[in-house]
Amino acid sequence: MARADGVEQESKKGSKKMLIILLILVLVILGVAGFIVFKFVLAPKDMTVQDGIDINVDAADTGGEVVANRRNAPTAAGVTVSLESFVVNLTDPAGNRYLKLALAVEVPEDNIELQAEIDKRIPMIRDIVIASLSAKTYEEISTSQGKVFMKQELVRRINSILTSGRLNDVYITEFVVQ
Numbered sequence: 001m002a003r004a005d006g007v008e009q010e011s012k013k014g015s016k017k018m019l020i021i022l023l024i025l026v027l028v029i030l031g032v033a034g035f036i037v038f039k040f041v042l043a044p045k046d047m048t049v050q051d052g053i054d055i056n057v058d059a060a061d062t063g064g065e066v067v068a069n070r071r072n073a074p075t076a077a078g079v080t081v082s083l084e085s086f087v088v089n090l091t092d093p094a095g096n097r098y099l100k101l102a103l104a105v106e107v108p109e110d111n112i113e114l115q116a117e118i119d120k121r122i123p124m125i126r127d128i129v130i131a132s133l134s135a136k137t138y139e140e141i142s143t144s145q146g147k148v149f150m151k152q153e154l155v156r157r158i159n160s161i162l163t164s165g166r167l168n169d170v171y172i173t174e175f176v177v178q
Contacts, residue, residue: 078107083129086101086129114166129154
């Protein structure tokens with residue numbers, strides 16, 4: 001009888017060790033799975049820089065297309081047209097944040113028709129800027145990446161109303177949030 005009790009105790013010890021090993025294995029697998037889900041699904045997308053090109057990895061704002069902007073690449077000089085300052089209320093639950101912003105738009109130097117069209121469409125351009133900015137929250141525009149997205153959206157929306165050509169870029173010349 002003593003021998004049977006010893007075998008039974010060893011069997012219980014072995015099953016406890018096996019249970020602990022299985023539990024540790026399950027925890028490791030869950031940890032790895034959690035990391036993968038966070039890294040590839042939940043983590044905020046960021047701008048990646050490759051060979052002097054900024055590639056927008058999170059293309060949700062651009063309708064699913066990847067936007068690439070040349071950084072520090074020489075471009076043909078354009079003519080800038082300064083717009084009057086904008087003061088807009090930001091989307092804020094308390095309703096007490098506003099943005100004061102001044103912009104300049106760059107048009108190709110050789111496209112005189114586009115320069116004239118910009119001058120004629122200043123009210124429409126101001127409307128686009130005000131509508132776009134008043135829909136933004138402080139969190140969306142406070143980071144440098146947020147400002148890049150904001151500028152890309154403004155260029156895209158302004159270009160959608162132009163018939164004589166396309167803007168090269170939009171430059172922020174004043175930016176104050178209060």
